[in-house]
Amino acid sequence: MMKDQSFRKMQAACVAVLMLAVLSGCSHFGKHDVSKTAKATIQGCTDPAITGAATLKEFDSPEGIKKVYVQMEVNGLKDGKHAVHIHETANCQPCGAAKGHHDPGPFGKTTPDAPDFNHPFHMGDLVNITVVNGVGKLNAVTNRVALSDGRLSVFDQDGSAFIIHTNEDLYCDQDSELNPGCAGGARDACGIIEQMPVM
Helix, strand or coil: CHHHHHHHHHHHHHHHHHHHHHHHCCCEECCEEEEEEEEEEEEECCCCCCEEEEEEEEEECCCCCEEEEEEEEEECCCCEEECEEEECCCCCCCHHHHCCECCCCCCCCCCCCCCCCCCCCCCCECCCEEEECCEEEEEEEECCCECCCCCCECCCCCCCEEEEECCCCCCCCCCCCCCCCCCCCCEEEEEEEEEECCC
């Protein structure tokens, strides 16, 4: 009897793992058809022990608004919360080459010398990633960016990259220049966002 129960538990676990593997490759997010997908390989800016990956899946809301599901897992960051943003350039060598937050509007690339008034409302601003026992996981949906062509696309002329910061984003919102460090401070990791075929 005990052997039968153990076998059934093991069989159920195998089925669950198989279903997860199948679902992760499907062109669906929940009840939505995925129209575009992308990925990023996350690497530490100075610490090679920081590694991870992110996937992005674009789908249409019932109103026809493009939404992007962002899933990220990173190993090697210190425990706690870390700011995550999509930055305006697909360059991680060095991490500062990713430039500022992706924000193709009046406070973005058209006025690069303007004070950073628009945080936390840049198109590339995401929620913090939470790290527990060295493993950080992020699951978020945003309608501020798109994988399709258009002004919100992360695949503009110079591409885009994820930046993970040393500290958490405090989502500071004020009418004067951004307080130093309130958007996460130094850059811990970077990952260039690359287009992928929809499976």
